[in-house]
Amino acid sequence: MLGKPNIEVIILAAGDSSRFSPGHKALPEPEGAGLLVELLGSLALIGFEKPLVVAGPKFPEVGRLARELGARTTVNREPDRGMFSSVLTGLSCARYRSAVAFLPVDAGLVSPDSILSLVSFWSEFGPQKNSLAVLPAHGGRLGHPPVLGGHLAARVRAWGGGGGLRGALASLAGAGGERGMVLEGLLPPGGPGRDSALRYLPLDDPMTLCDVDTREDLARFREIKEGGLFAPGPTPQKALTLLALCGAPHKLDHSLSVAVGALRLAVALESAGAGAGAAVLAFVGGILHDLDHGKRRHAKFAMRHLMSLGWEEAALVVGEHTSLGNGCRRYLGWPLSPFAREQDGEDDGPEVMAGPVALASLCVHMADKCIKGPRLVDMDTRFAPENHNVSSPAGLVMLRLRRADCEALEGWFERLLDRPVRDVIMTPGGHPLEDLVYGVAGTPGGPKILVTK
Numbered sequence: 001m002l003g004k005p006n007i008e009v010i011i012l013a014a015g016d017s018s019r020f021s022p023g024h025k026a027l028p029e030p031e032g033a034g035l036l037v038e039l040l041g042s043l044a045l046i047g048f049e050k051p052l053v054v055a056g057p058k059f060p061e062v063g064r065l066a067r068e069l070g071a072r073t074t075v076n077r078e079p080d081r082g083m084f085s086s087v088l089t090g091l092s093c094a095r096y097r098s099a100v101a102f103l104p105v106d107a108g109l110v111s112p113d114s115i116l117s118l119v120s121f122w123s124e125f126g127p128q129k130n131s132l133a134v135l136p137a138h139g140g141r142l143g144h145p146p147v148l149g150g151h152l153a154a155r156v157r158a159w160g161g162g163g164g165l166r167g168a169l170a171s172l173a174g175a176g177g178e179r180g181m182v183l184e185g186l187l188p189p190g191g192p193g194r195d196s197a198l199r200y201l202p203l204d205d206p207m208t209l210c211d212v213d214t215r216e217d218l219a220r221f222r223e224i225k226e227g228g229l230f231a232p233g234p235t236p237q238k239a240l241t242l243l244a245l246c247g248a249p250h251k252l253d254h255s256l257s258v259a260v261g262a263l264r265l266a267v268a269l270e271s272a273g274a275g276a277g278a279a280v281l282a283f284v285g286g287i288l289h290d291l292d293h294g295k296r297r298h299a300k301f302a303m304r305h306l307m308s309l310g311w312e313e314a315a316l317v318v319g320e321h322t323s324l325g326n327g328c329r330r331y332l333g334w335p336l337s338p339f340a341r342e343q344d345g346e347d348d349g350p351e352v353m354a355g356p357v358a359l360a361s362l363c364v365h366m367a368d369k370c371i372k373g374p375r376l377v378d379m380d381t382r383f384a385p386e387n388h389n390v391s392s393p394a395g396l397v398m399l400r401l402r403r404a405d406c407e408a409l410e411g412w413f414e415r416l417l418d419r420p421v422r423d424v425i426m427t428p429g430g431h432p433l434e435d436l437v438y439g440v441a442g443t444p445g446g447p448k449i450l451v452t453k
Contacts, residue, residue, distance in 0.1 A: 035108030047245025
């Protein structure tokens with residue numbers, strides 16, 4: 001069932017930053033490197049709003065800053081024993097046991113997309129995930145953050161064989177040369193050995209290897225990060241994980257249903273020769289379209305949320321689901337809307353949208369307007385003022401405009417597909433992504449979706 005992963009993120013920030021002196025790398029610039037602020041912001045973007053920060057006694061301001069930013073804190077009274085002492089301090093205070101992820105504050109520049117990738121990958125292992133650890137890698141080297149299933153936490157706490165956290169992780173390796181490679185911080189070329197509790201996820205993000213000790217390190221890593229070597233982006237599984245972490249629980253059934261409906265429309269368009277390359281993006285946009293539902297102008301709020309993750313195309317699709325902006329209207333050849341900014345907030349997206357992005361946007365918009373909760377509905381129901389908490393004259397005008405757009409878009413789809421839109425949405429298409437949705441929604445007590453097997 002799609003549910004929020006029960007993961008404790010532990011940030012290790014107990015060191016005294018002696019090589020970074022003056023200042024502390026966890027603290028804001030210019031005195032410090034701003035790494036704690038950056039790391040907590042990245043975690044909040046993917047739904048981890050109350051991580052545990054392990055601070056040290058020499059810099060109490062690190063703990064104060066963490067609490068001001070909404071984190072929980074604890075103090076490692078003996079940080080001179082090394083980073084593993086902070087690992088043990090954090091584990092002794094951890095509240096969640098499904099999994100634990102460790103992030104040294106030195107790795108504060110790691111992308112939120114990379115952290116989400118690791119959580120998503122770990123989640124894919126199903127029931128056995130609690131007995132597995134996932135380690136990221138880049139360029140053949142192991143990096144941060146490792147994600148440990150809760151059943152392994154006791155083994156890490158009991159580790160006394162030296163080598164710190166890396167040694168504890170290496171003790172979980174299997175037969176052959178895997179253990180030695182992990183001790184050296186290297187990705188085993190043959191993958192996990194027999195009986196290994198470790199799994200590996202190569203990532204393009206060089207910041208998974210980031211280790212800021214000095215101000216020179218900070219300048220070098222920021223230059224690498226700003227050089228654009230890593231282009232984050234969503235996958236269907238990452239989108240589902242983000243929905244589980246950040247989405248409103250009462251919107252899960254609707255989001256999954258819209259994703260299925262948008263996918264079927266995009267596949268039908270491609271089959272009709274009306275465009276290609278939009279299916280996966282339509283599915284991802286459907287999953288995420290109500291990510292920030294409940295916030296004012298939630299479509300644009302979610303758009304900015306996804307832009308902050310670097311998911312630009314998905315952000316554009318999500319930004320169009322409430323009302324069609326001028327980028328989509330130009331694609332359709334429709335008159336531009338003088339109300340677009342008033343409807344949608346500060347911006348109206350791009351002036352011209354690329355074909356797959358425009359098609360995915362139209363599919364998500366259409367599916368969202370045909371589906372209320374997990375059910376197919378008619379236009380009268382979907383645009384009833386009481387279903388939108390609209391009563392003002394201006395609000396009623398906007399609702400009528402949106403309905404007129406929706407009816408025109410429905411006609412556009414039906415001319416291309418030569419079928420009623422609702423028939424397409426309700427007809428299982430056999431696409432593998434439909435099976436992915438059935439897998440997360442089809443268990444007892446799970447979200448109900450539009451069409452089940």
